[in-house]
Amino acid sequence: MSKHSVKMDRLNIWHVLGLAVILLALPTIMGVCFTRAASIFYKPDSGSFIAPARERIVRHRSFSNGVAELIRTPGYPLLVTGGLLMGRLKLATIALQILLSYVTVFMSYRTAPLPFEREGTAIIAAVFTR
Numbered sequence: 174m175s176k177h178s179v180k181m182d183r184l185n186i187w188h189v190l191g192l193a194v195i196l197l198a199l200p201t202i203m204g205v206c207f208t209r210a211a212s213i214f215y216k217p218d219s220g221s222f223i224a225p226a227r228e229r230i231v232r233h234r235s236f237s238n239g240v241a242e243l244i245r246t247p248g249y250p251l252l253v254t255g256g257l258l259m260g261r262l263k264l265a266t267i268a269l270q271i272l273l274s275y276v277t278v279f280m281s282y283r284t285a286p287l288p289f290e291r292e293g294t295a296i297i298a299a300v301f302t303r
Contacts, residue, residue, distance in 0.1 A: 176219075179266055183264055184298065185281050185292075185296050186279075186296065188297045188301055189278070189282065189296060190275065190278060190279060190282075190288040190299075191272070192300075193275055193278040193299075193302075194271070194275060197271045197274045197275060198271055201271070203265055214263055214266075219221055222249045222250050222253060223245075223250075223253060223257075223262070225250045226250035226251070226253045226254045226257055227257055229250070230247075230251065230254045230255060231257050231258060236250070236251075241282065252266070253265075253266050253272070255269070256269075277302055278299050278302045279299070281295075281298045281299050282295045282296065282298060282299035283295070285298035285299070287299075
């Protein structure tokens with residue numbers, strides 16, 4: 174494989190990743206512009222993630238309050254903890270969600286060639302990830 178073809182492959186994935194950033198950020202930007210309401214970012218179960226993060230992780234520095242937590246796993250409350258500590262819950266959570274989606278697209282690109290051994294398959298996998 175020549176250096177030129179490797180360079181073109183990298184350009185292709187960078188185009189896909191650039192498109193992913195636009196498509197991931199665009200709904201958020203449009204939602205803010207059209208509604209001007211933060212409530213669009215909250216789902217009915219948002220409180221069940223934010224409350225444990227605020228009460229247990231931020232306030233008590235532990236996910237446990239002495240009793241085993243059987244309702245909620247600590248994964249998402251741990252992710253929103255940074256936003257709570259910074260005082261920017263919505264901004265940090267939205268940015269983190271976009272970043273995690275971007276990483277998912279990139280990891281699809283990196284893992285797709287393993288079973289198929291084709292660069293084109295990797296690009297297609299990355300495009301259809303999000």
